[in-house]
Amino acid sequence: MVQSRQPRSKPHALVVGGTRGAGRLAVRRLVADGYRVSVLARNPPAQTKQKLRNVRYWQADLGNHASLAQALTSINEARGALDSIAFFQRFRGTSEAWHGEIETSLTGTRSLIEILVGQFNLRNAAIVIVSSVNASLISKHLPLGYHVAKAGLNQIVRYYAVALGARGIRVNSVSPGTFLKEESREVVLSNRKLVALYQRIIPLGRIGTADEVTDAVTFLASTRSSFITGQDLVVDGGLSLVFQEALARELVPIGTASRSTKK
Template identity: 30%
Template structure:
């Protein structure tokens, strides 16, 4: 397929995704954009939703890469009305969304005893409430169609406490995302929607670089704690996302697939 990268882990192996409309929140850069590209290589018509300036141009670039319809649109995942309008626009331009990936997320390093309440709320608002609102907006289109797949982006931080950073808000938000995933999976399974999570370990991304750029020793520590001896690449998630979005996972729902190089085994 046009735009495929050998060895990316997400070559076009799921023919049922060809022509499916996929929406990726946080799709303007980082893990979200990598996942969007992976779905594009599967033949999906992809919509990138993000507040980043230039997301419209990124959508146009994705369309050029894949030779398929794609778009970028500004959207705030903490604003239910904004998300509804964005999904309505996607449905009008590309068709009924069949796949959702909720990659919008932020992190904060703060000592719990001193963390400002507004910072705590912001992390929960974007990571947890934003995931719920995106799922809600997606479901308004996918449930009437009786078919759809949601891939939330959790984290290994949902089940372990990362060290040495202090990130109680992030950990709590991702634990919430994974239990939300299970809750929606049970509620929507009888109506044709599957809901699963991909849960990355330490992965080279814009989010992790905000910490490693300030504290270079962090990357060395994280790699030492990972049995595979390295941080993940965004493309390490591509195959899992494509699988969960596709009919190959038609009997899989409510699961969180950890992609962490073995970190949580120790």
């Protein structure tokens, strides 16, 4: 089956995981930028007062190949070929974390790209995958599967950038550090100690926001980045550049500990 190319004025974007968090913001941003947006997630979005024009929702589980293929067929029939695809999904399940992370992040992303390329002859499109600084850095509060899946996504980006370049398909990733989103803003900002620490250790002096992650994604999803492919854009205020030992020295300058214990 070939992508149905209907006469249309607005570009068509697919946002995977666009019902919550940063993905939901990306949907709003893409609409503001003049896209028609198709959103894919397992559940419909929570009711919002403001209905977005040019947005349609499809339900499918990235872990279920048949439901994914069915949803992509419906999207293609209803709205035609895709110009941009952004992956924001995150495994938040209660099932076994390793399997869930690999299935939702890696296998789901690969399946969706393979269906679009194989079944719908995807061409001249931009793919953006939201990865994480945890593709290379370790956070003990996050499971092994999250780290491995994010590292794998960065390699998926490089592989497909090379493999699909001749079709005019660009593939890039955005790697955020922790960012504030609507759902977490209050709880993070009410923790003054944590906010003060972020201000101290992040070179740009504050925690980032979902808006700023979305800015990077929509740039890479648009024709403004038309000669960029296979790249990872880190959005963390510079934190991952700082050597941990330097942070330790800044928080406890050498000499202060011994001075403070002097009688």
